[in-house]
Amino acid sequence: MKQKAGRGNSKAVSYNKWGYIFLIPFFAVFIVFQFVPLVSTVYNSFFENYRSGLIQVGPNFIGLENYKTLFTNGELLTYTKNTLIMWVMGFIPQIIVSLLLASWFSDQRLRLKATSFFKTVIYLPNLIMASAFAMLFYTLFADGGPINLILMQLGILQEPFKFFSSIWGSRSLVALMNFLMWFGNTTILLMAGMMGIDPALFEAAEVDGATSTQVFWKITLPLLKPILLYVMITSLIGGLQMFDVPQILTNGKGEPVRSTMTLIMYLNNHLYSKNYGLGGALSVCLFIITAILSLIIFKVSGNDKKAR
Amino acid sequence: MEQNMNEKLDKGLNIKTRRLIAYIVLIFLTFLCLFWFYVLFINATRSNGELKKGFVPIPSTHLIENWKNLRAGILPVWQGMFNSLIVSTLCAVFSTYFSTMTAYAIHAYDFKLKKPIFTFILAIMMIPTQVTALGFVQLMTKMKMEDSLIPLIVPTIAAPVTFFYMKQYMESTLPLSIVEAARIDGSGELRTFNHIVLPLMKPAIAVQAIFTFVLNWNNYFIPALILHSDNKKTLPVLIAQLRSADFLKFDMGQVYIMIAFSIFPVIIVYLLLSKFIVQGVALGGVKG
Known part of the structure; x- marks a missing residue:
């Protein structure tokens, strides 16, 4: 035995x-493709290491000097602001529209037809190559492009509106593309969340004579809070990584007057000019911010589990 | 009684108007989603001269001519398509196979470090590739893998998001008794994984293969840093080149057909598989 x-x-x-x-x-x-690069990125951030013309400066150990430069030369602040502005401009309509659509799609009383068609269509832009989509917007919204031509043919505009010379014009285009690419995805996530709510709650509310507006504000929204927070933070993490769209739309320059330059475009510029010191410091900052945001998600979904 | 009837009528009307509003908003959003691709398609069929004259909402006859002009130009579009296909396909294969394997290791076996390893993989899920890009590019230069497709393919073996999806799927559909039965029949562990577990995971693998494929098909940041010679470039890098070459100054027909060439394959595949994909998103989203 x-x-x-x-x-x-x-x-x-x-x-x-x-x-x-x-x-x-x-x-x-x-370890080889993520951990070692991460460590060497952090290591690089403590060294002076860049090219000025043909002269290679460094690498010399300079401690936290790169971080000081990063925080004092003002560029970081501007680009963080740009990134956040464009994220908010895309995220607010995105969350409103997604909440609305998700509550419509999951509303039994409304009995909408062709929902799978609509779901298919609204998710479509998410799968489109962001760089090609940005290139498409660049050609469509160019000074002599189809959008301006259409608006002039319809008599709405007298002369072409120069989207790419206007700060808010270019920012709005970036936000519009982000909105289009992500609202379908958010709708589907929120819908999955709404399906998870106990139908008995809705029935009870109906028996008590609650209107659908009341049901939405008093039942759906509070119960959806964990998922909403999850959607918001993952969207913010994604927003901080905003790159393909503004990069292609403005040819990497972030014009006009660097108003569409995002943090990752800034990082990309350092990588291209081989300024590894500042690039490293910037990467470390982004890493820390992302880590904090992820920790919040961890906490939220953990609490969610306990509640169930 | 009458009051009650009235109330019901009120509610009924209310629902009708709400339904109408819902349809109007949905149709507007559908228009907003599809309009750009419609214009793209129309403009890809029109010659440069026609494009300059104004916008006409019906297709013209220059699609093939535009395509021939693009082929004769400096951008190696077929090569780009080929490179993109190779990278995306291999990524989809490696990522799903090894993520399933990793998930299986955590799901089916009991070992000391199981819990900490699981937490660790979840923790690294959110690390963006951009923050390690600097070290990554330096390392690839040192390993003489710069300007090669390998650094775009191999790293997808460690894909925490795919791993997490597979783990979730296993929890709901892979009973360990099957694994036990295979052991009693004398099947080796690797054999059990390849011949019993993988086939059972097919639906999850299909969904994740599609996502990984699309993700890598569209990937721009890392390929732009790694690939330098024209015959190695993937489609997004070529698109960026098109943008910086300021093609707007000459043939717009070519620009449109190039964009269409990178976008439409994904749209067609999506329309064929959309049911799978939309369900996959919903499943992957409900975490916890």
Whole structure:
């Protein structure tokens, strides 16, 4: 008996070593392609290392000097502001429209037809290559492009509106594209959340004679809070990584007067000019901000689990 | 009684107007989503001269001519399409296979570090590739892998998001008794994984393969930093090149057809698989 148990145990152990074996590919690749680069990025942030013309300066150890430069030369603040402005301009309509659509799609009383068609269409822009979509917007909204031509043919405009010379024109285009690319995705996430709400609650509200507006504000929205927070923070993390759209739309220049220059475009410029010191410091800052935001998600979804 | 009837009527009307508003908003949003691609399609069929004259909402006859002009130009579009296909396909294969394997390791085995490793993988899920890009590019230069497709493919083996999806799916659909039965039949662990677990995971693998494919098809940031020679570039990098070349000064027909060439394959695939994809998003989104 005893022997048998012992054998079983050792067999379990020999099976369980396969757990580690199956983890090898993931961790080997993670260490080489993510962890080592992360460490070397942090390491780089403490060195003076850039090119000025043909002269290579550094690498010399300068401690926190890069971080000081980053925070005092004012560029970081401007680009953070740009990124956040464009994110907010896209996110506010996105969350409003998504909440509205999700509550319509999941409302049994409304009985909308062709919902799967609408879902398919609103999710479509999310899969479009962001760079090609931005290039498309650039050509469509160009001074002599189709949008201006259409608006002039309809008599709305007398002369072409120069979208790319106007600060708010270009920012609005970036925000519009972000909105278009993400509201379908958010709608589907919120809908999944709404489906998870106990239908008995809605029935009880109906029996009590609550209007659909009351149901939305008093039942759906409060119960959706964890998912809303999740959507908001993941969207903010995504917003901080905003790059493809403004990069292609403005050809990497963030024009006019750098009003559409985002944080990652700033990082990209450092990587291209091989200013590894400042680039490293900027990466570390972005890493820390993302880590804090992710921690909030972790906490929220953890509490959510406990509540259930 | 009558009052009650009135109330009901009121509610009924209310629902009708609400339904009408819902349809109007939905149709407007549908228009907002599709309008750009419609204009793109129309303009891809028109010659440069026609494009300059004004916008006409019906297709013209210059689609093939534009395509030939683009092929004769400096951008290696076929090569770009080919590179994009290679990278995206291999990424989809590697990412789903190894993520399933990682998820299986956590799901099916009991070992000391199981819990901390699971938490660790969830924790690294949110690290954006951009913040490690600096070290990544330096490392690739040192490893002589710059200007090669390998650094775009191999890193997808460690894909925490795909891993998480697979883990969730296993929890709901993969009973460990099947694995036990395979063991009793004398199947080795790797064999069990390849021949029993993988086929059972097919639906999840299909969804994640599509997502990984599209993600890498559209990826621009890292390829732009890694790829330098024209015959290695993927489509997004070529699009960026098109933008910086200021093509607007000459043939717009070519510009439109190039954009259409990168966008329409994804749209067609999406329309064929849309049911899968929309469900996949909903499933992946409900975390916890």
